[in-house]
Structure formats: C-alpha cells, structure tokens
Amino acid sequence: MIDKILPTPQAALADVHDGATVMIGGFGNAGMPAQLIDALIEHGAKGLTIVNNNAGNADTGLAALIKARRVKKMICSFPRQADSWHFDGQYRAGEIELELVPQGTLAERIRAAGAGIGAFFTPTAYGTRLAEGKESRRIGGRDYVLEYPIHADYALIKADRADRWGNLTYRKSARNFGPIMASAAKCTVVQVRETVELGALDPEEIVTPGIFVQRVVRVAPSASLGKAA
Amino acid sequence: MKKLDRNQIAARVARDIPEGAYVNLGIGLPTLVANHIPKGREVILHSENGVLGIGPRPAPGQEDEDLINAGKEPVTLLPGGAYFHHADSFGMIRGGHIDFCVLGAFQVSAAGDLANWHTGEPDAIPAVGGAMDLAMGAKKVLVMMEHVTKSGASKIVEQCSYPLTGVACVNRIYTDLAVIDVRPEGLRVVEMIDGLSFEELQRLTGAPLKVGAAAAKAA
Numbered sequence: 001m002i003d004k005i006l007p008t009p010q011a012a013l014a015d016v017h018d019g020a021t022v023m024i025g026g027f028g029n030a031g032m033p034a035q036l037i038d039a040l041i042e043h044g045a046k047g048l049t050i051v052n053n054n055a056g057n058a059d060t061g062l063a064a065l066i067k068a069r070r071v072k073k074m075i076c077s078f079p080r081q082a083d084s085w086h087f088d089g090q091y092r093a094g095e096i097e098l099e100l101v102p103q104g105t106l107a108e109r110i111r112a113a114g115a116g117i118g119a120f121f122t123p124t125a126y127g128t129r130l131a132e133g134k135e136s137r138r139i140g141g142r143d144y145v146l147e148y149p150i151h152a153d154y155a156l157i158k159a160d161r162a163d164r165w166g167n168l169t170y171r172k173s174a175r176n177f178g179p180i181m182a183s184a185a186k187c188t189v190v191q192v193r194e195t196v197e198l199g200a201l202d203p204e205e206i207v208t209p210g211i212f213v214q215r216v217v218r219v220a221p222s223a224s225l226g227k228a229a
Numbered sequence: 230m231k232k233l234d235r236n237q238i239a240a241r242v243a244r245d246i247p248e249g250a251y252v253n254l255g256i257g258l259p260t261l262v263a264n265h266i267p268k269g270r271e272v273i274l275h276s277e278n279g280v281l282g283i284g285p286r287p288a289p290g291q292e293d294e295d296l297i298n299a300g301k302e303p304v305t306l307l308p309g310g311a312y313f314h315h316a317d318s319f320g321m322i323r324g325g326h327i328d329f330c331v332l333g334a335f336q337v338s339a340a341g342d343l344a345n346w347h348t349g350e351p352d353a354i355p356a357v358g359g360a361m362d363l364a365m366g367a368k369k370v371l372v373m374m375e376h377v378t379k380s381g382a383s384k385i386v387e388q389c390s391y392p393l394t395g396v397a398c399v400n401r402i403y404t405d406l407a408v409i410d411v412r413p414e415g416l417r418v419v420e421m422i423d424g425l426s427f428e429e430l431q432r433l434t435g436a437p438l439k440v441g442a443a444a445a446k447a448a
Contacts, residue, residue: 027278027315028301029294053315080356088354100355103277104319104362111316123365124323127396129347130357143396172312173280174295179314207314 004166005195005216009039012189012215016045016154019072023051023110023150023181024062025157031174033158033191035219037061040070040156047072051110051150053103053177055079055087063087071096075150077103102130105147107180113149114183114212122147155185159208162192163199166213167206175207182212189215230424232405238373240265242331242403245371246272250328251321253277253363256300258373259331275327277359279318282310299359322359323366330367332360334374334399336389339436341399341411343372344391357394364395376404376433383435385409385416406430409438418444 006012013036016022022040026032041064048071055074056063065071067086074096079087090096101109102124112120121144125131135146157178159168168190170178182188195218233241239261246252246266253275254260263283266272274283276298283298284305292303321327336344343364346357364370377383385402401419402409407430408419417439421430427440 028297030278030297030301031295078356078358080354084354091354092352098355100357102357102361103315103359104323104366107315107319108323122323124362126365127342128361128393130361170312172293172295172306173276173278173297175312175314176278177315180316 003164004210004213005162005164005218007217009035009191009217009219010042012036012217013039013043013154016040016043018045019047019049020045020153021049021051021151023152023155023157023177023185025052025155025176025178025181027053027173027176028057029061030172031158031170031176031178032061033156034061036156036158036189036191036217037065041065041068044070046070049073049075051075051106051152051181053077053106054081055084057081058083059086066090066096069095073097073099075099075101075106077101077106100130106150107177109147109150110177110184111180113151114180117149119146119148121145150184152181152185153187155181155188157181157188157190159190159192161194161196161201162190162213162216163196163201163210164216165198166190166210166216167201168192168208168210168213169201169205170207179208179212182208187214188212189217191217191219193221194218230422233422234405235261236265238403238405241408242371242373243267245401246329248272251275251281251326253322253327253330253367255330255332255360255363256358258333260298260300262331262373275318275321276304277318277322277363279313279315280304280306280310281313282307284310319359319362319366322362325366325368327363327367329369329371330363331371331373332363334372334384335391336384336386337372337374337399337402337411338386338389339411339416341397342389343370343394343399344389346394347392349391360394364398369400370395370398371401371403372399373403376406383433386435406433407444410441415439417441420444
C-alpha cells in the first residue's frame, strides 16, 4: 500500500544532506512551510542553497534558517524587505551568496526543471544588468535572454489537504510556488493542515497530483493562522 | 499652478483604464489607482502571487494570511476571482494577457526605458521582484511618478543613469505636472496641469518634449 504520510516533520527531513539545494515555497508568509523549516533547522544540514521568492522575514521561518547560518546561497527575486535583517547582515558581510532572478524567470526556471525543459528564451531582463553575460537571441523581431532550469534536491511546501498518495489542494494565494516547486525537486515534502482518506479529494480540485509528491506531514495550524500577515 | 497630489495622479491614471481591462498595479504608489476606478466599471486586478479579481482591503479582524497581494498586504477576492500558481501568473504577465500595468519609477528615458528597481548604489541590496516581467510583458506599461526628484532633478531623462528594468517598454507617463506619451518619434505631451506653460514643463523635463494637439488646446 502506498502511504506517503509520515508522522513528523523531523522524519520527513531526516536524510537532507549538507550542500543540498532546497526549494522553499511561499510568498512572504503565505504558503511558507514554517514547521518544515523549523525541522530543517533542528536537523542541522548546512551549506544549503535555498530557492524562495524572498530571503526571510523577521526572525522566524526562512529568516531563522539564515540566522542559524545554514544557508550558503539564496536564489530569489526580492531579498530586500523592511524585516529581512538576517539576510541583509550576512549579505553585506559577504557571508551569503545571492543569485537575483526576476520573479517570472524564477517561476519559469522552476517550472522548466519540473517539465524537462533544457532551457528557454524569455524577454524579461533583456538589456538589463540581470542579463549580463547571458546568451540572447532575436526571435520574430524581439530580443530574448536564455535561461536555464533550477533543479532541487528537496522542495518544502505547504498545502491545505492531502491524501496518502500525495494529492494536494491549496488554500487561496498560499498556492503560489507550491505546484511548480513540487515538480522540480527529487524529493518533495509537503506540510498540510489536514490529511484525508484516499478518494475524499475531488479529482477535479486536486491541484498537485501525487506523482510530484514524495512525503506528506500533517501539522497543527501555526499560531498566527487567521491573523494579519 | 498647483501640482497634482498622489491621489490626483492615481485618479488620472484610473480614467484611462477601461471597462473589462486586466490590470496589474505595482507595489506602492500605483496601488492607489484601485481606489479611483469609477463605481460600476468592471476592471479585474491581477496580483503576481497568483490572484485575479482582487477586491478591497478586508475589514479589521477579517484578514486572512493566505490571501495577500504583491505588497504582502491582506486583500479580499471578488466574486469571479481565481487563484493560480506562480508560473501561470507570470505566464499571464509575460504572455501579453495583462492589458495594463502601472509602475512607479526612478527614471524614464525618452525612448521609454524604465529604471525602477535599483538605485545603483554599491552597498544597496538588489531586489527586483516582478518588475522586469511586468515591464516587458504587459500590453501597456503606464508609469506614475513625481515629475522631478526632491532635489529638483527631472525623472524624465535622455538616458537613464540608474540600472534599467526594461528597454523601450513604457507607453505613457503620468506625473504631478503632465501626461506624456512615449512615441517612436519621442515624448509627446498629452495634458498639462492648469497654469503650467509648455515652456515651463520643458524646462523641468530632462528630454525634449513635443506638444500634442489636445495639450496645445488646453494650454
């Protein structure tokens, strides 16, 4: 019997190795898998390359992982925020590497990895410093920049409900990077609010089919759920 | 001559957004545009983090941390709204499905180059977000900004000195002094505020302007 549901976040992340590339879902706090990140900090893996839209907010979640000095490199679109002080400090001290990627290019590079695409041309960033050193091509009278996929060893994402096959539904704008990161990692680990019996999810409403998911953990809702972001 | 305030600029932008348009409003100043869409005009707001049909800010206590906009502020969803993942969201942007995006700017050049993501200072932490995708992808890119900086330098320039967000991507500029179109032949003034002469506007602008027919009449 297939059963991807594991008892704890710790069990779901036990084999993460030093130097792994880890995608972390979420846009700000919406969709951020807070309990999985806590378990990753507890686990102790270091030298990580983290893929996320941002570079952590305040002192929890990804910011706490950065604060614990487990992150060698950030691949993200928008690191600088009013409360990104842990990233800011390490970046200014030259202690963390940054690969800055336009947000749509970030999403498409992740999607491309999951879809088996070797590279793609995008108009985004043509003629800017984020395209410096990259191959470009004029296609149909328009200029494009060549971009490569981003593969990951692990994806840590948050969904709303899952069954034991790993089929997922999401909640509102917490979906964001979840479905594409799930497809781009060798091992996708999902924290969900609720696990349900096989067949209980309406097949028409499954957003991420279980083929993209390896491990599922049910977690208690975070303390801040329902309050202002 | 009385310069437009931020809400008046936003209201002027909103006037140009027609019924049925799909619109992305950038973080900051452009979000004010949503408050000035006339009642009864159906305009669908897109948010890069995977939402179409953004509604007003929720009442206090009704916020939901799973429903936010690109600025990570709590929002609501209108009936008919939809959620989708990030690659689809930016497919909408890059694929030319967004009719208008409204962005702030540090500088816009005479050729419509946009600089709005990086001050170029060596110790600045760069952050680009979705700005480059919006600049290159939306059908029409509208910029709203103050005409000159706090120190009086024109934000409309021959060539941007700040790092570019996109090349030749801006269609129309809305400032506290004027509405200016970016055309292949150069910058063309569509409107000016009352009491401002073309000569004075030109003096405050760092690139050559041409005067459009409507603006000439108004002046």
